Amino acid sequence: MTVLTILFDGVAYGMLLFVLACGLSVTMGLMNFVNLAHGAFAMAGGYACVILVNKSGLPFFAALPLAFLAAALIGFVLERLLYRHLYGRTHLDQVLFTIGLVFMAVTAMDYWMGSQQVFIQIPEYLRSQIDVFGVGIGRYRLMIIVICGLLTIALQLILAKTRFGSRLRAAVDDARAANGLGINVNQVFALTFAFGSGLAGLGGALGAEILGLDPYFPLKFMIYFLIVVSVGGTSTITGPFLASLLLGIGDVAGKYYVPKLGAFVIYAMMIVLLLWRPNGLFGRSAAR
Amino acid sequence: MFSAPALAQETVKIGLIVPMTGGQASTGKQIDNAIKLYMQQNGATVAGKKIEVILKDDAALPDNTKRLAQELIVNDKVNIIAGFGVTPAALAAAPLATQAKVPQIVMAAGTSIITEKSPYIARTSFTLPQSATVIGDWAVKNGIQKVAVLVSDYAPGVDALASFKEHFEGGGGKIVEEIKVPLANPDFAPFLQRMKDSKPDAMFVFVPAGQGGNFMKQFVERGLDKTGIKVIGPGDVVDDDLLNNMGDAALGIVTAHIYSAAHPSAKNKEFVAAYEKAYGNRPGFMAVGGYDGIHLIYEALKKTGGKADGDSLIAAMKGMAWESPRGPISIDPETRDIVQNVYIRKVEKRDGQLYNVEFATFGPIKDPGKIKK
Numbered sequence: 144m145t146v147l148t149i150l151f152d153g154v155a156y157g158m159l160l161f162v163l164a165c166g167l168s169v170t171m172g173l174m175n176f177v178n179l180a181h182g183a184f185a186m187a188g189g190y191a192c193v194i195l196v197n198k199s200g201l202p203f204f205a206a207l208p209l210a211f212l213a214a215a216l217i218g219f220v221l222e223r224l225l226y227r228h229l230y231g232r233t234h235l236d237q238v239l240f241t242i243g244l245v246f247m248a249v250t251a252m253d254y255w256m257g258s259q260q261v262f263i264q265i266p267e268y269l270r271s272q273i274d275v276f277g278v279g280i281g282r283y284r285l286m287i288i289v290i291c292g293l294l295t296i297a298l299q300l301i302l303a304k305t306r307f308g309s310r311l312r313a314a315v316d317d318a319r320a321a322n323g324l325g326i327n328v329n330q331v332f333a334l335t336f337a338f339g340s341g342l343a344g345l346g347g348a349l350g351a352e353i354l355g356l357d358p359y360f361p362l363k364f365m366i367y368f369l370i371v372v373s374v375g376g377t378s379t380i381t382g383p384f385l386a387s388l389l390l391g392i393g394d395v396a397g398k399y400y401v402p403k404l405g406a407f408v409i410y411a412m413m414i415v416l417l418l419w420r421p422n423g424l425f426g427r428s429a430a431r
Numbered sequence: 432m433f434s435a436p437a438l439a440q441e442t443v444k445i446g447l448i449v450p451m452t453g454g455q456a457s458t459g460k461q462i463d464n465a466i467k468l469y470m471q472q473n474g475a476t477v478a479g480k481k482i483e484v485i486l487k488d489d490a491a492l493p494d495n496t497k498r499l500a501q502e503l504i505v506n507d508k509v510n511i512i513a514g515f516g517v518t519p520a521a522l523a524a525a526p527l528a529t530q531a532k533v534p535q536i537v538m539a540a541g542t543s544i545i546t547e548k549s550p551y552i553a554r555t556s557f558t559l560p561q562s563a564t565v566i567g568d569w570a571v572k573n574g575i576q577k578v579a580v581l582v583s584d585y586a587p588g589v590d591a592l593a594s595f596k597e598h599f600e601g602g603g604g605k606i607v608e609e610i611k612v613p614l615a616n617p618d619f620a621p622f623l624q625r626m627k628d629s630k631p632d633a634m635f636v637f638v639p640a641g642q643g644g645n646f647m648k649q650f651v652e653r654g655l656d657k658t659g660i661k662v663i664g665p666g667d668v669v670d671d672d673l674l675n676n677m678g679d680a681a682l683g684i685v686t687a688h689i690y691s692a693a694h695p696s697a698k699n700k701e702f703v704a705a706y707e708k709a710y711g712n713r714p715g716f717m718a719v720g721g722y723d724g725i726h727l728i729y730e731a732l733k734k735t736g737g738k739a740d741g742d743s744l745i746a747a748m749k750g751m752a753w754e755s756p757r758g759p760i761s762i763d764p765e766t767r768d769i770v771q772n773v774y775i776r777k778v779e780k781r782d783g784q785l786y787n788v789e790f791a792t793f794g795p796i797k798d799p800g801k802i803k804k
Contacts, residue, residue: 145624145628148624149621149624152620152621152624156618156620253452253453253456257456258452258453258454258456258457259456259457259673260642260644260645262644262645262648262676262677270651270652271651271652271654271657272652272653272654279624279653279654281620281652281653283652352648353618353620353649354618355642355645357454359453359454363615394621395618395620395621396621397621398621398622398625399621399622399624399625402610402611402612402621402622402625403611405584405611405612405613406613
């Protein structure tokens with residue numbers, strides 16, 4: 144039965160990674176912008192949630208959407224002020240700019256909130272485990288799976304079925320033609336960026352309980368986001384989703400079954416997968 | 432031209448290198464606070480010399496520590512370097528202490544080997560073998576037969592594991608699971624699950640102060656609090672600094688450690704009250720390491736009559752003994768390491784707050800890591 148517990152923990156961890164990273168795959172894959180500061184938005188969401196719950200006494204489930212909005216708002220403002228000037232620049236410029244932002248975010252948070260780990264007060268009923276036919280199901284992790292699952296479906300629908308989704312895809316494929324057709328490319332990009340940042344913020348809020356939260360969060364988890372996006376490829380949502388699940392399960396199972404190799408399993412998986420499919424699991428070989 | 436060096440000798444400069452930012456910042460803040468408190472209580476002049484502390488933040492990165500120590504010794508001409516939040520930082524500065532013959536007072540780092548790296552190092556914190564051996568002995572004597580071990584995979588963790596294992600297995604106990612988790616480990620879940628499945632009587636846990644809270648949360652999330660599996664370990668997991676944030680999950684954890692804010696001596700009550708009044712929170716073991724470190728420097732200066740060269744100071748420090756807020760302590764004249772009591776404590780609630788309440792005393796204990804040699 145332990146196998147199922149491990150599988151469950153792995154799925155929950157993978158789902159969490161997906162919500163944290165999928166915003167990055169949207170900006171990187173669809174908008175072709177390398178945003179290494181993605182984790183800073185996750186951290187912002189995490190801290191927003193912690194402050195709302197611990198200090199203002201808001202219920203956890205009310206704080207989650209607010210964490211999304213807070214990170215989205217910060218994303219929107221920064222996109223309008225800073226990011227949009229770098230859309231046309233080389234990837235190196237974008238990397239240098241965003242990594243600078245990460246360091247600023249880390250220092251600002253350290254100054255403002257202190258460098259110690261903060262603990263979010265989640266409701267009592269989410270704290271324990273339930274036993275389903277001998278399989279230990281953590282309530283909090285179950286909630287993560289439900290929320291993230293619904294989110295994934297919604298995301299897929301938005302991109303594939305809505306007017307906004309098709310506008311976004313058009314704006315990405317050929318910004319000039321899309322502009323000519325009356326699509327406000329600027330606006331589409333700003334909203335997409337804000338949405339991606341919001342998702343990161345939601346991931347940070349959900350993850351605070353499991354991953355811990357301190358000002359070094361964006362640096363600590365940058366590598367995980369990048370692994371998800373590079374293994375999953377950036378042209379779809381399904382790619383990063385399956386990659387997250389695979390990596391989450393692999394990471395948890397690796398730590399359980401071969402604790403001596405511990406954290407190395409996730410890197411080994413990445414190397415093998417990338418040797419096999421250099422453009423990611425679902426990457427098109429003819430990507431831009 | 433001749434008066435300049437004479438004037439310079441009026442001041443004894445201490446270069447304090449501690450992490451004030453980053454994950455270990457609470458260590459640096461506690462030490463800095465405690466030193467300031469001591470200097471307020473005892474004045475800033477000893478044996479006719481004015482004491483000046485120059486605080487530098489190394490963020491617990493050894494590269495920084497080395498550079499800052501160099502600057503302090505060469506440019507600021509400090510007489511003593513002190514602090515050192517983590518083992519790699521203490522080790523990075525050791526060759527400089529030897530070369531410049533400047534005493535290095537280690538106030539936090541806890542790996543056994545540190546004091547062997549320079550004849551100018553003296554330590555006022557603790558070593559992990561001191562507490563890990565005591566809890567190992569205590570566990571076998573108190574009906575704990577099977578233990579699963581989880582330690583962070585770095586020098587202090589390895590020290591803690593080795594010392595615990597030797598004493599626990601030596602006493603007839605059995606270690607059923609042994610896990611070293613990466614230091615930057617985001618999720619304890621799979622490791623905890625493995626420990627749970629090995630069905631031990633107790634878990635021996637060492638993670639650096641700061642990760643303890645996260646560990647205990649996941650301990651409860653996994654339902655381990657309902658299995659009757661006890662948590663034991665050296666006291667870092669339940670640092671006074673964090674204990675209250677950990678919530679009731681921490682109740683009942685039994686640890687061996689050198690200091691608790693609830694230590695029932697008059698000296699400690701006075702210390703805790705003064706610290707709480709000055710800084711609004713209670714002191715942890717790092718604060719005591721700093722408080723005793725500055726005391727050691729003051730007393731050594733008194734003994735040398737204000738002579739502040741490295742050889743005189745270190746000679747004066749050897750064998751020095753005094754009553755600290757943690758109890759009686761002394762500096763071993765051979766190893767320059769601290770000799771002290773180790774207390775077994777249990778987390779209990781008092782006046783709505785969580786405390787490590789001491790119930791057994793072992794000691795005085797020299798660092799077992801060195802006795803072996």
